[in-house]
Amino acid sequence: MSVALPRLAALSLLFSLGASIGAPTLARAQVASCDPTEEELQEAQALFIAGSAAVDSGRWADAIDSFERSYALSCRVAALYNLAMALRALGRHREARDTFDRIVRDHDDIPDDLRDTIDEFRREEAGRVAVLELVGIDGSLRPEVSFDGRRLADVAERPIVIETDAGSHSLVARIPEHQPFLWDGELSDGQRESIAVAFEPLPTGEGGIDPFVILGPILAAVAVGVAIGVGVYLHEDAQIDPLSDRLVTVERN
Amino acid sequence: MRRARVALAALLLALVPGCAQNAIFELQIELPPAPSGEEWYAVVDARDSSWPFDTPWLGPGGETFELGPSRQWACLSVQSFDQTLDLHVRVQFCRSPDCLALEDGVLRERWYTIEHPFYIGRRTYHRASIDAVPACDAEMDVGTSCGDAGLCRSEGRCGCTTSADCGEGLRCERVDGEGTCLHAIGRCSIEGCIDGRTSNFCSGEDGTHYCEINPTFERDGYQCEMD
Numbered sequence: 082m083s084v085a086l087p088r089l090a091a092l093s094l095l096f097s098l099g100a101s102i103g104a105p106t107l108a109r110a111q112v113a114s115c116d117p118t119e120e121e122l123q124e125a126q127a128l129f130i131a132g133s134a135a136v137d138s139g140r141w142a143d144a145i146d147s148f149e150r151s152y153a154l155s156c157r158v159a160a161l162y163n164l165a166m167a168l169r170a171l172g173r174h175r176e177a178r179d180t181f182d183r184i185v186r187d188h189d190d191i192p193d194d195l196r197d198t199i200d201e202f203r204r205e206e207a208g209r210v211a212v213l214e215l216v217g218i219d220g221s222l223r224p225e226v227s228f229d230g231r232r233l234a235d236v237a238e239r240p241i242v243i244e245t246d247a248g249s250h251s252l253v254a255r256i257p258e259h260q261p262f263l264w265d266g267e268l269s270d271g272q273r274e275s276i277a278v279a280f281e282p283l284p285t286g287e288g289g290i291d292p293f294v295i296l297g298p299i300l301a302a303v304a305v306g307v308a309i310g311v312g313v314y315l316h317e318d319a320q321i322d323p324l325s326d327r328l329v330t331v332e333r334n
Numbered sequence: 335m336r337r338a339r340v341a342l343a344a345l346l347l348a349l350v351p352g353c354a355q356n357a358i359f360e361l362q363i364e365l366p367p368a369p370s371g372e373e374w375y376a377v378v379d380a381r382d383s384s385w386p387f388d389t390p391w392l393g394p395g396g397e398t399f400e401l402g403p404s405r406q407w408a409c410l411s412v413q414s415f416d417q418t419l420d421l422h423v424r425v426q427f428c429r430s431p432d433c434l435a436l437e438d439g440v441l442r443e444r445w446y447t448i449e450h451p452f453y454i455g456r457r458t459y460h461r462a463s464i465d466a467v468p469a470c471d472a473e474m475d476v477g478t479s480c481g482d483a484g485l486c487r488s489e490g491r492c493g494c495t496t497s498a499d500c501g502e503g504l505r506c507e508r509v510d511g512e513g514t515c516l517h518a519i520g521r522c523s524i525e526g527c528i529d530g531r532t533s534n535f536c537s538g539e540d541g542t543h544y545c546e547i548n549p550t551f552e553r554d555g556y557q558c559e560m561d
Contacts, residue, residue, distance in 0.1 A: 230528055230547045321358040321457050323411030324556055327397045330413045334384040
């Protein structure tokens with residue numbers, strides 16, 4: 082994973098704005114409801130330091146948690162900025178973009194040079210968000226759509242647009258009395274992929290001869306042949322290989 | 335013809351064991367640096383959860399890692415053919431690789447229970463971090479904090495009497511009056527079969543682990559260098 086640039090950026094911010102934690106005059110949130118107590122500020126500061134240490138050792142996921150909690154307690158822009166940078170480093174571009182947006186929206190007193198930097202990063206991150214566009218779904222249908230195992234809220238817009246990050250993804254769309262539409266694929270940074278969604282009615286079993294009556298034996302014979310060929314390979318390859326050379330096998334005691 | 339059918343049946347039967355797949359759980363523990371100028375080792379042992387923490391674990395097992403001047407990852411591939419198993423993991427910190435130095439009479443351990451780490455045919459991951467060797471000065475540090483390992487005890491070990499002595503989310507497991515802080519790692523913290531957020535690997539709808547919903551994806555959270 083290429084992390085050098087964001088990591089440096091995050092650290093440089095730590096040094097330039099780190100003092101803002103606990104310093105009420107610099108870059109404090111403009112959120113009206115945010116009025117942290119002294120104890121909350123101290124905890125936020127500890128979390129900010131822990132997040133920065135996590136960045137320093139490359140533990141970005143831990144850093145995200147620390148910066149999120151630090152910001153929730155303090156509303157200080159330094160924590161939110163470092164959160165955005167950590168998300169960026171992890172390739173979570175959509176969330177990074179949204180976090181940069183949040184900085185600009187909720188903190189109107191940040192210095193101009195920092196605002197320029199944020200705008201630049203925000204543009205970069207927005208350009209890296211991958212988009213999956215589901216076309217061909219009639220506006221009258223309300224399909225149940227699950228993306229990467231998570232069900233999406235009912236979307237009335239057409240086409241349905243799903244923002245995500247680069248990587249492997251899966252999608253399942255369902256409507257009643259139809260076979261589910263399945264999609265698996267890879268998306269790269271900034272890729273916009275259109276998928277034509279078509280729902281096939283479930284077979285009713287009425288009329289005609291089931292093609293499997295004819296094709297079944299043929300398919301079975303082919304399947305046996307393939308199974309024998311592939312099976313020999315699978316016999317050796319069916320196991321998941323350990324990544325570490327220190328392998329422990331655990332059995333019930 | 336009959337001979338051919340028998341041969342085919344025998345071949346198919348021979349292939350059946352290939353389907354008895356394993357599950358691999360990649361356990362990654364970030365070890366602390368050795369206290370300066372001292373030689374320390376961490377012994378990581380993973381067993382099924384019927385092994386109790388209150389007695390030494392006999393028999394083969396335990397991988398030894400020498401602590402260095404900086405933090406390092408200890409990686410262990412834990413394999414099982416039974417996905418219903420839970421794990422107990424103990425990390426023992428010792429002054430000698432075999433934990434038989436004189437100073438090793440004081441148990442300095444971190445304990446973990448790991449719920450449902452295995453999914454047949456899948457690779458799963460978890461990362462844990464140990465901030466410091468859970469040892470302290472028996473004369474100077476008694477009663478002071480050992481971080482999430484508890485408080486410094488009179489014999490120079492870090493321990494606890496109540497869960498309040500341990501870090502957030504840990505509980506004090508008491509054995510014969512001596513407490514050790516225990517990390518309980520739930521099934522939703524086991525990485526695998528989903529891309530995206532790192533904080534929870536279960537569906538928010540029904541709590542089902544993503545390895546049970548969609549086995550297509552793996553999250554690669556591996557920290558150790560590959561061979």
